[in-house]
Amino acid sequence: MKAIGRLLLVLPLLLCVPSPLDAQMRSFDPMSLVRKAAAGPSPGVRRLLDSMVLREVTLNIVADEALRQNYTLLAAHEALVSAGALVAQRDAAFDVSLSASLNVGMSKTGDRIEMIGRPRTPDSDLTADEDADGIPDFVQGGTKTVEEVDGEKVPCVLEDDQVVNGGIGPGLCGQIPVYSTAKEAASLKSPSTKRITASVGASKVFSFGTALNASLSTSYNQKNGVQAPALTRPISVEDPFGWGEKLYWTAGASLSATISLPYTKGFGEAGSKESLDLASARSGDRRAAFVEQAVRNATLAEVLQTYWDMIRSLQDITILNEQKVVLDQRRARVTRLLGSGTITNYELGQIDSELASFVLREEAAWTQYLLRSSTLLTLMAGDADTILVPADAEALLADAVPEPPADAYDRAMIGNPEIMAAQEDVNVGKLNLAYRDNQSLPDIDLVLTAKLTQSDTTFGFSDPGTAMLNLGKPDQTNIFVGVRYLYPLGNQAAKAALSRARIDERNAFDRAQQTRQRIINSVDRALADMRGAQAVMQVSQGDMELASFAYERLVEERERGLATEFEVMNGYQDVLSARLNQASARVEIHKARVRLGAAQGTLEEDFLR
Structure with missing residues (x-):
């Protein structure tokens, strides 16, 4: 009879607790999970679900909207358009200017005539001939004597076409100016x-100077x-x-x-300011294209990793809910058996402590889920009052992660847009150095x-x-x-500019080397994360098998009265902990593959393919 009684006590536990394999094979339905949380009176952050719109999305939809609507990407594209316009502007310097x-x-001119008073030389009648000798009185040609005419006027004597008695005074033919008023013209009409x-x-x-x-x-x-x-x-x-x-x-x-x-x-393309500006603009255009690719690459990597984090949060919530159901069943049974003396208050307290812990863990998982959803909405430039629900979570988790390429480092060195952008900075530094070197010449x-x-x-x-x-x-x-x-004295300005150009070129080279090293480190970390996640999956699979075996043994022992309820609970907790680790490792290996693609600069290409 005791054996039958123990069997009846354990039977509800066996009926309510799924086996580990059944738990793994159970379908993963995020939408039902979120709707259930939004429908019931939930504490904590789950209360926010009541006022938000649930939107079912897939990884492709989220990535596509982010690549089309993300504000950072739009700004990078505008910078690319601006760089292209600058190339056209600088290239126009070599156009024929008409x-x-x-x-x-x-x-x-117009007339302006007025009566003006001023001292003037008296007018002389140069044609007067009072002595009627046929020679004007004012000119006595051929004579060397001075004669008075009318007692006042002295004739000017010419010898060899030169006046010999010019000037004003006694015996001179010049006249003393006399003040008079007469018409004068400041301007005449024409x-x-x-x-x-x-x-x-x-x-x-021309480009050659x-x-x-x-x-x-x-x-x-x-x-x-x-x-x-x-x-x-x-x-x-x-x-x-x-x-x-x-x-x-x-x-x-x-x-x-x-x-x-x-x-x-100024000789050659290296000495032409217009050639330097055009080459720098073209390099800037290429750099803007690489920067846009780098921004798209980084944004897509953030979107994909955040999406996987959102899936992991929902997985954790699902697993915690399953474990919490088991703990609730156990607590109800322990409460009924407390009066029989087979269960102590200590075991009940342990179960209550575990239940409180799982409530906090579930609340943290919901908080992470809502945070990831909000982050994705920001990256997508979506509505803030929306909750994203991954509809393709189960299919994504079932997909196998491809093996990393053997030439991962070579692909990163060749295709990473950040390296290409840094190399363009080096090219511009070399152009400036060549130009400044030319400007220091005579x-x-x-x-x-x-x-x-x-x-x-x-x-x-x-x-x-x-x-x-x-x-x-x-x-x-x-x-x-x-x-x-x-040649300026000392040519100090050109020499100083040349020295600065050398420093800028070296700094650009150093930054390019640092970028290459950072990308190599990123590839190293991504490959290490993939290998680590694969190892964790294998270990968690082994742990799960051991925990499942131990759980089944504990159930049998409990049926015979050789194990306590607490031991059975711990056994099932080990199974679910192994599931949590395995689920986390499965997500981490996908995220590591995303980081590897981002480090290689081929994430968008790989994602579309």
Whole structure:
């Protein structure tokens, strides 16, 4: 009868506790788990589930939305677009620059005549001949004596066409100024003078340090005025200064080149600031592309690892729930048997302590789950009032993790975008160093200039076309060939810039080496994590087999009264602990494979494949 009674006591335990193999094979349904937690009155963070929307997602959906909507990725893409625009801007420095100008000018004078009082020399009638000798009284040619005319005026005596008695005073023919008022003109009205100049030009900067400029111009110049041009001999009475002619058009052309000589400042692509800017912009464009790849790689790695952490949290919750159900069953049974004397308060207290521990562990697992869901929503730029539920968790856990490639280190050195971006920094450092080295050389340029011009001093051409056609026979041709030499005293600025460029180049090289070493370390850690997770899975599998065997033996011993309830509980706890370790190792090996792909820089490619 005692044996039958013990069997009846143990029978509920056997019916409520699944075997380890049954627990492993039981389906994993995250959505049902989360809905159940949201439906019931749950303490702690699970109360937040009531006000949130459950969204069922898969790993592909989460990764796709993160790669399309993540703000960091969008900023990296905008930086890439900006770098491309900078390349176009810098490349435009070598385009042919065209220019055109049109200048129109007109000058016109008006009358301004007023009565002005000032001392003036008295007017003399140079034609007066009072003695009727046929010779003006004011000029007594051929004589050397001074005679008075009307008692006041002294004639000027000329000898060999020179006045011999000029000046003011006794016996001199000059007159003392007398104050008088007369009309004077400050400005006189004249026809307007018009001038129109049109020019077109082209310039180009070459990558080897040469600048070329060319221009072609034509002018329309209609000359009018009141004042006679200085030192101009009158042409005719009707048009004394040639202002009446209608040939107003002239043309001109010029060509100039500035060429840096070999082994001097500015020669070659290394000495051209425009070439340096373009090469730096192209390197920056490539670097921006590598940075975008690196950001996508890092973001995808964070998304995938967070997704796996979310799955692990749900796995832990499932396992803890199963264990808590067993503990609840045991506590109910122990409470019923407490009065029979076969169970002590100590065993009941141990079970209560374990139950409290599992409540805290479950609460921590729910907290981690909600935290991972919130992190994923941030990476996806999703709604904050949503809870993500992985619908493909069971399928992902069933997938086998591929073996790491044998050439993992080589792939990382070749394909990791962070290494490529660091190498672009090294390339820019070398370009700057070569440029600064060139700028420290003597500045010697060969300057060539040719200019063809036409003159309109006397007359031009009837129309601009005729003026252009006659540029082959210009009025004036100017050709200039010169060498310009400039060497600052001490050249300290260029030397200091060269020293700084050397330091920057070395720093860029050191950073590139550090990046390579960091990537190698990342590959090392990922491979070690994969091997460690595989070892943990094997160990946990062995632990699970041992714990299952021990559990079955304890159940049998308990049935015969040779084991306590506490020992049976500990045996089942060992089984579930082994399950937790195995589940964690399964997730860790997937995360390690993600980290390996991220270290190689091929995570997105591997994920899509």
